Amino acid sequence: MAKGKFITFEGGEGTGKSTQLKLLAAYLEQLGVSAIQTKEPGGTDLGQELRKMLVTGDKDKMDAVAEALLYYADRRIHLTKKVWPAIDEGKWVLSDRFADSSVAYQYYGYDKRVPFETLENLYNLAVGDFKPDLTILLDLDPKIGLARSMEKAGHMAVKETRHESREFEFHQRLRDGYLEMAKREPQRFVVINADQPIENLHQKIVAVVTERFNLSSCPK
Ligand code: TMP
Numbered sequence: 001m002a003k004g005k006f007i008t009f010e011g012g013e014g015t016g017k018s019t020q021l022k023l024l025a026a027y028l029e030q031l032g033v034s035a036i037q038t039k040e041p042g043g044t045d046l047g048q049e050l051r052k053m054l055v056t057g058d059k060d061k062m063d064a065v066a067e068a069l070l071y072y073a074d075r076r077i078h079l080t081k082k083v084w085p086a087i088d089e090g091k092w093v094l095s096d097r098f099a100d101s102s103v104a105y106q107y108y109g110y111d112k113r114v115p116f117e118t119l120e121n122l123y124n125l126a127v128g129d130f131k132p133d134l135t136i137l138l139d140l141d142p143k144i145g146l147a148r149s150m151e152k153a154g155h156m157a158v159k160e161t162r163h164e165s166r167e168f169e170f171h172q173r174l175r176d177g178y179l180e181m182a183k184r185e186p187q188r189f190v191v192i193n194a195d196q197p198i199e200n201l202h203q204k205i206v207a208v209v210t211e212r213f214n215l216s217s218c219p220k
Helices: 017-030 045-055 064-088 099-109 116-126 142-153 168-184 198-213
Strands: 006-010 035-039 092-096 134-139 189-193
Touching (some): 006 099, 017 198, 045 064, 064 099, 064 116, 099 168, 134 168, 168 189, 189 198
Parallel strands (some): 035 092
16 A cells, blocks of 8 residues: 655744634545544654643743653654554655654744754654655745734643743744755755645646646545
């Protein structure tokens, strides 16, 4: 059986990744492509426990190194228990964030950053030579993204706003970092302006995915 594809969605806070991921999964299902929706951190039951530690509470309760280790623990569990088995079964896996988030947040975002080589070593250990087939980077001015994200958090019982509460420059740096990463790997990344209506953005993503994977020839 042909292996499935691995598509990741990346971007800062409030860029609309999870909405777009859901819409793409529904579109793929219509075409007869079996797609699962997942996320990091927290794509597994055990990962949910790590997620709670990582995204709630005081922003300074741990530093970037501790975060990188926990995000990578979550990633390893996610890959071995969910992503790789699904891909082996021919399913397409759509993930809301993956390893690029660690580079954007734990390297580009912080003043006291994790060295880039350390993140590369963690990648080699936990992920090996596996990579996303496509990474959709939703690019948005963090002023707009943070406002959206805080508005959403207002309706949540448990506030997942640990990173949102960091200074504005942190979010600006990680946005610039993402754009740099996309420039370095143009064959894997597609950058899409996220400052547009949900349906327009969805249509752009559909166009990218259709072209990249030759989807018109997919069986219904
Ligand atoms: P989410 O709320 O967009 O799902 O993401 C959880 C938070 O964790 C978000 O603020 C980004 C952050 N994050 C990192 O800092 N490093 C990582 O490796 C991942 C996957 C997420």
